[in-house]
Structure formats: structure tokens, C-alpha cells
Amino acid sequence: MKKLINHPDAVVDEMVEGYVAAYPQYVAVLPTNKRALIGTHERTQGKVGVVIGGGSGHEPAFMGLIGKGMADGVPVGNIFASPPPHPIVEVTKAIHSGAGVIYMYGNYAGDCMNFDMAAELADLEEGIRVETVLVTDDIASASENEMHRRRGIAGGFLVFKTAGAAAERGYALDEVVRVTRKANDRLRTMGVALAPCRIPQTGQPSFTLEEGEMEIGLGIHGEPGIQRGLIATADETADILLDAIIQELRLVQGDRVVVLVNGLGSTTRMELLITYRRVDTRLKALEVEIARSYVGEYVTSLEMGGCSLSIMKLDDELEDLIQDAADTPMFVQMR
Amino acid sequence: MKKLINHPDAVVDEMVEGYVAAYPQYVAVLPTNKRALIGTHERTQGKVGVVIGGGSGHEPAFMGLIGKGMADGVPVGNIFASPPPHPIVEVTKAIHSGAGVIYMYGNYAGDCMNFDMAAELADLEEGIRVETVLVTDDIASASENEMHRRRGIAGGFLVFKTAGAAAERGYALDEVVRVTRKANDRLRTMGVALAPCRIPQTGQPSFTLEEGEMEIGLGIHGEPGIQRGLIATADETADILLDAIIQELRLVQGDRVVVLVNGLGSTTRMELLITYRRVDTRLKALEVEIARSYVGEYVTSLEMGGCSLSIMKLDDELEDLIQDAADTPMFVQMR
Numbered sequence: 137m138k139k140l141i142n143h144p145d146a147v148v149d150e151m152v153e154g155y156v157a158a159y160p161q162y163v164a165v166l167p168t169n170k171r172a173l174i175g176t177h178e179r180t181q182g183k184v185g186v187v188i189g190g191g192s193g194h195e196p197a198f199m200g201l202i203g204k205g206m207a208d209g210v211p212v213g214n215i216f217a218s219p220p221p222h223p224i225v226e227v228t229k230a231i232h233s234g235a236g237v238i239y240m241y242g243n244y245a246g247d248c249m250n251f252d253m254a255a256e257l258a259d260l261e262e263g264i265r266v267e268t269v270l271v272t273d274d275i276a277s278a279s280e281n282e283m284h285r286r287r288g289i290a291g292g293f294l295v296f297k298t299a300g301a302a303a304e305r306g307y308a309l310d311e312v313v314r315v316t317r318k319a320n321d322r323l324r325t326m327g328v329a330l331a332p333c334r335i336p337q338t339g340q341p342s343f344t345l346e347e348g349e350m351e352i353g354l355g356i357h358g359e360p361g362i363q364r365g366l367i368a369t370a371d372e373t374a375d376i377l378l379d380a381i382i383q384e385l386r387l388v389q390g391d392r393v394v395v396l397v398n399g400l401g402s403t404t405r406m407e408l409l410i411t412y413r414r415v416d417t418r419l420k421a422l423e424v425e426i427a428r429s430y431v432g433e434y435v436t437s438l439e440m441g442g443c444s445l446s447i448m449k450l451d452d453e454l455e456d457l458i459q460d461a462a463d464t465p466m467f468v469q470m471r
Numbered sequence: 472m473k474k475l476i477n478h479p480d481a482v483v484d485e486m487v488e489g490y491v492a493a494y495p496q497y498v499a500v501l502p503t504n505k506r507a508l509i510g511t512h513e514r515t516q517g518k519v520g521v522v523i524g525g526g527s528g529h530e531p532a533f534m535g536l537i538g539k540g541m542a543d544g545v546p547v548g549n550i551f552a553s554p555p556p557h558p559i560v561e562v563t564k565a566i567h568s569g570a571g572v573i574y575m576y577g578n579y580a581g582d583c584m585n586f587d588m589a590a591e592l593a594d595l596e597e598g599i600r601v602e603t604v605l606v607t608d609d610i611a612s613a614s615e616n617e618m619h620r621r622r623g624i625a626g627g628f629l630v631f632k633t634a635g636a637a638a639e640r641g642y643a644l645d646e647v648v649r650v651t652r653k654a655n656d657r658l659r660t661m662g663v664a665l666a667p668c669r670i671p672q673t674g675q676p677s678f679t680l681e682e683g684e685m686e687i688g689l690g691i692h693g694e695p696g697i698q699r700g701l702i703a704t705a706d707e708t709a710d711i712l713l714d715a716i717i718q719e720l721r722l723v724q725g726d727r728v729v730v731l732v733n734g735l736g737s738t739t740r741m742e743l744l745i746t747y748r749r750v751d752t753r754l755k756a757l758e759v760e761i762a763r764s765y766v767g768e769y770v771t772s773l774e775m776g777g778c779s780l781s782i783m784k785l786d787d788e789l790e791d792l793i794q795d796a797a798d799t800p801m802f803v804q805m806r
Contacts, residue, residue: 138665138666138682138683138702138776139739139742140663140665140705140738140743140745140746140777140778141704141741142705142706142745143743144706147741147745149745150705150748151741151745153742153748154743154744154745154747154748154751155766157747157748157752157764158730158744158762158764195739195740195744196740197740221793243683262515304614327477348473350473369477370475370477371477373475397493399741401737402736402737403475403529404530404773405486405801406483406527406530406773407474408489408532409485409489409493409530410475410485410486411475412489412492413485413488413489413492416489417492418596429492429494431489435766436739438739438741439737439739443475463805466740466767468805469803470798470803
């Protein structure tokens with residue numbers, strides 16, 4: 137395992153220290169908890185607070201997305217592990233501006249438990265109303281009639297973007313929750329893995345794939361996928377991902393979408409763009425309109441090889457929110 | 472070699488097609504040449520034209536940096552190979568707004584030959600005045616008294632940023648050249664490689680490193696470095712890079728700098744941030760002020776493993792230009 141680290145047990149703390157040092161104009165760590173990060177941007181009184189989080193190793197998610205128009209705060213977990221309740225509560229209290237707080241994270245047991253506990257504590261201790269929207273975009277993780285069992289993967293970025301913009305516009309908490317749920321409901325992701333990552337503390341690969349193999353639907357922590365086979369071309373791979381998404385979203389002529397081709401870690405932008413090319417060609421042939429595209433690393437799994445494709449079916453409200461400006465250390469968008 | 476591609480000979484063309492399809496709000500390919508990309512942003516009459524370029528495989532450089540405040544156009548070469556004169560000339564003509572054009576690229580023989588030829592043709596055919604600033608930031612590529620032989624690597628991003636901002640502010644060509652030369656003169660980079668990349672057409676690693684080894688100063692096309700040894704900790708590695716830069720830039724208390732920790736391809740942001748942490752600690756101990764930091768992928772070598780550290784010693788003019796806004800598909804900054 138070749139990594140630029142100092143000690144496997146120190147990677148998350150040192151990453152956070154490096155992050156706060158690199159972007160003091162955006163983020164600060166709370167004096168009470170070194171895993172509790174908040175944005176230094178102005179939070180208008182009465183703005184809904186936006187908290188996202190989860191394990192480390194998915195950078196730029198989650199901590200890279202703190203800033204105006206995205207998240208107000210992020211509790212930081214260990215690698216691929218939920219943060220405990222304490223930093224979540226600390227972040228919640230610090231960013232609350234009187235209008236309640238929305239929590240968003242991928243649908244994993246550990247995250248659900250810890251964030252739920254934090255929400256209770258925030259209510260109990262300071263009367264802060266917290267609502268939660270789980271990200272459940274991963275098609276491969278459960279069948280369509282068990283949506284509540286689906287995991288959250290890269291599409292979460294678009295859910296966070298929607299909520300961040302709605303909060304910034306001054307939506308009340310119930311309205312932020314409504315539009316964020318809608319964003320998640322109209323979003324699907326499917327991924328393909330080409331190579332594992334290695335967790336610093338174990339040095340072991342997160343899964344094994346033979347030299348010529350790829351696996352469809354493999355989760356961002358190495359959860360098993362749905363189909364393993366010989367590595368296909370970029371076009372064939374894009375088709376597999378896209379076919380599943382088109383079918384579930386029932387995409388038809390005239391629909392408008394946002395497309396995200398997300399790199400899992402070591403896959404080059406060249407490959408992501410080649411993959412995007414096929415998605416674009418296919419959607420144009422269907423006369424589905426692409427309102428905006430994102431191609432790059434948004435939710436990674438350390439240096440895993442592969443990518444995921446996310447598509448959100450837009451309505452006017454979602455499209456408007458997705459196009460809003462955002463200003464964070466690892467994602468900036470001008471309107 | 473596991474890559475999401477269709478055919479090794481098609482990767483650059485398909486990447487460009489995917490790129491233009493993904494970002495129509497930013498870029499277009501010229502009808503006369505499929506390797507000639509220009510920005511769709513407004514170019515005021517009398518603004519100096521900014522052209523950057525070089526081989527592919529360094530994404531987001533160069534084509535990802537087309538947009539307001541950065542480059543107006545980019546001729547695209549094959550992987551790790553200079554573009555020929557023709558697309559350079561086409562781009563130059565297309566983006567010229569009457570105030571001349573600046574070319575910037577890394578100091579490699581192929582690029583120098585092709586861009587020089589293009590500059591002559593642009594002058595001959597349309598009387599366009601072209602000036603060139605070579606990027607020569609790589610400390611490891613030649614000694615300090617042979618600066619003109621040094622290669623250009625990741626620091627080029629900061630040179631392009633400077634020129635893009637100066638042109639956007641309406642500086643005349645001579646002034647853009649002056650400040651851009653100054654940016655390059657006050658800039659140093661040193662890199663470390665942990666793992667090679669594979670060029671799609673050959674499938675061969677660009678160099679070999681044993682499992683426990685790293686190489687200091689290895690070039691972004693696999694050019695030999697200056698020191699090979701056992702992989703060190705992130706802090707030790709950062710110190711090697713930083714010591715060389717501090718010495719050449721003669722950094723002393725009170726100096727102001729911009730810092731860029733650049734990932735070469737497969738190195739995680741976690742590792743880049745841990746590396747940054749050490750740089751930050753050291754510079755603060757020296758009482759050198761960090762005006763702005765960039766941590767991420769700016770100039771890659773496909774999926775090479777490792778990173779580089781760039782530092783530019785600022786004066787008021789450079790600091791102001793570096794802080795200016797930019798809006799491109801792969802780099803956005805708000806002022």
C-alpha cells in the first residue's frame with residue numbers, strides 16, 4: 137500500500153487539520169470537537185441549517201462541500217464509518233440560525249443511528265427542530281419496491297446541492313425537506329468498479345477483482361454489486377448504467393435532466409468524459425434534454441477505480457435550484 | 472491495463488467530444504478543426520487573447536481551464552504530445568480580439584516548436600501579434616543557473632491564472648506578458664511520484680517503481696527524477712519538496728505566497744490534505760503568509776500516483792490577480 141500519510145491512525149485528524157489550514161476563508165473546526173466542521177460564511181438569521189456527513193474517504197464529500205449554497209456544517213467520521221452523535225450535535229448547535237436544521241446522508245445503518253440520536257439530543261438540549269432526508273439513489277443496492285433499503289452514493293451530491301440552494305433562498309424547513317425529498321425521489325445512480333481501494337489502517341483491498349474484470353453496482357464501501365464480468369468498453373459500460381436508470385426514471389422525450397458522471401478515485405477525467413460522451417449521445421437520441429452536467433470527482437471511495445452515473449429528472453423548481461450558485465472549497469458554481 | 476475507454480486510438484477525440492457535450496455553456500470546438508477548442512464566454516474587443524495548451528492526459532489542464540478569467544482557447548494534443556501548429560493557429564485566429572495573443576505552455580521541445588510555428592503563421596496570415604511565456608517551474612529538471620532548460624509542470628496552473636486575470640482586467644499584451652513572466656519567475660514546483668500511469672495506446676507503465684519506492688522530481692511524462700528511495704511519510708516527503716522550494720525562492724519571514732498541492736491522478740485528496748498540513752505548519756513556523764491555497768488535481772499525468780508542491784512568491788500585483796474570479800468547466804473561483 138503506497139500512500140502519502142504519516143500514520144494510519146492519524147489520517148482523518150491530519151486530513152481535517154490540513155483542510156482547515158488550506159481553506160480558512162471557508163471552514164473552521166469547532167473548539168469543542170475536532171471532528172465538527174462549520175462554514176465561516178454568513179448565515180442569515182432564519183436560514184435553515186444544512187448538515188451533511190458520513191464517513192471519511194469520500195472526499196470531496198462531505199467536508200469539501202461546506203460553504204454558501206451548500207452545507208453549513210459537517211461532522212466528520214472515520215474512514216467509511218459514521219461520525220458519532222457528539223460532533224453531529226455540536227455542528228447542529230453551531231450552525232442553527234433559528235429555522236431548524238436538515239440532515240442529509242447516505243442510507244447506512246450506522247449513519248441513521250448516529251444522526252437520529254444527534255437529532256434527538258439537539259431537540260432535547262436546545263429545542264432545535266431537525267428533519268432528515270436520506271439519500272437512497274443506488275439502484276443496485278435493493279429492488280425498486282424496496283426503495284427504503286437502497287444505499288446512498290454519488291447522487292447525494294445533487295441532493296445536497298438542491299437543499300443547499302433552497303435553504304440559501306430562504307425556504308422554510310418543511311419546504312427544504314419537501315424539495316430535497318423530491319430531488320432524491322427523482323434521482324438514480326448506478327456505478328461500476330474496476331479496482332479496489334485500500335483502507336490505510338488495514339492496508340487490505342476493499343474487495344478483489346481480477347485483472348480483466350469489472351463489477352456493476354459495487355457499493356462505495358465495497359458492498360457487493362449485482363453483476364461481475366469482463367471489463368467492457370466505455371460505451372458498453374455507460375449503456376448498462378444508463379439503461380437501468382432510464383427504465384426506472386421512465387425517461388421520455390421532452391424530459392429534462394441533470395447528469396453526474398462521478399469518478400470513484402483513480403479513474404481519469406479522460407475516462408469520465410469518454411463515458412459522459414456515450415450518455416450524452418444516448419440521451420440526445422431519446423430527445424431528453426440535459427440541463428446541466430457534472431463530470432469529475434464528487435463522491436469518491438479513496439482511490440477506488442471506476443465511476444458512477446447519476447441522473448435526476450428535473451422539474452422547473454429542481455432545475456432552478458441546481459443552477460444556483462455555490463461556493464465551497466471543493467465545489468464552486470456561478471449561476 | 473484497466474481503463475474505461477472504447478479504443479486506445481480514439482481516447483483523445485472521444486474525450487474532447489464528451490467534454491464539449493458536457494459543457495456547452497463554456498466551450499465549443501471549431502468547425503474547421505476538431506482539436507481546436509474555444510470558450511463561448513464573451514471576449515471584449517481589445518482583450519488580450521489567452522491560449523494555453525499541450526498534450527492530453529493532464530486534465531483538468533489544459534482544456535478544462537477554458538473560460539472567463541482563464542484561457543480563451545486550447546489546442547489539444549495527443550496524449551503527452553504537443554498539438555501540431557494547425558489547431559494552434561485556428562484557435563489563435565478564433566479568439567483574437569484585436570489586442571494580440573499570449574501563448575503559455577510547459578517548456579518541452581515539441582511544444583516550443585509547434586507553438587512557435589503557429590505564432591509565425593498567425594502573424595503571417597492575419598498579422599496577429601503573439602507573445603509566448605514558457606512555464607519552467609520544475610526545480611528537479613535542471614539546475615538554478617539553467618532555468619531556461621527547466622520543464623513546466625503543475626505550477627503552470629498559477630501562471631495561467633495570472634495571465635487570465637490580467638487579460639480579463641484589460642492589461643495590454645506587453646503588460647500581460649510582463650506580469651506572467653514575473654509569475655513564472657517567482658514560482659517553483661517539485662513533485663514526487665509513487666506509481667506510474669499507463670498510456671492507453673501502449674498499455675505500458677510510464678516508468679517502473681518498486682512497491683516500497685518513491686521518486687522525487689519525476690516529470691509529468693515520466694522523465695527521470697533526481698532521487699529515488701524508500702517511500703517516506705507525508706511529512707518527510709513534504710519537507711523534501713518544501714526545503715528545495717524555500718531555498719530557491721529564498722522565502723523569509725513576512726513573504727506572502729500562494730500554495731498549490733497538486734494530485735498527479737490517483738492520489739486521494741486525503742493524502743493531498745495531509746501533505747498540505749505539513750507545508751502549512753512549516754510555512755507558518757517561518758512566518759511566511761499563505762494568501763491562498765489550492766489542494767486538488769490541477770495538472771495530472773493520467774492516473775499517476777503522487778503529488779507536486781508549487782509555491783509562488785507574491786507581490787501585491789500577483790496576489791490581486793490570483794484572487795480574481797474565474798469560471799471554467801473544471802476550475803471556478805469567486806473573488
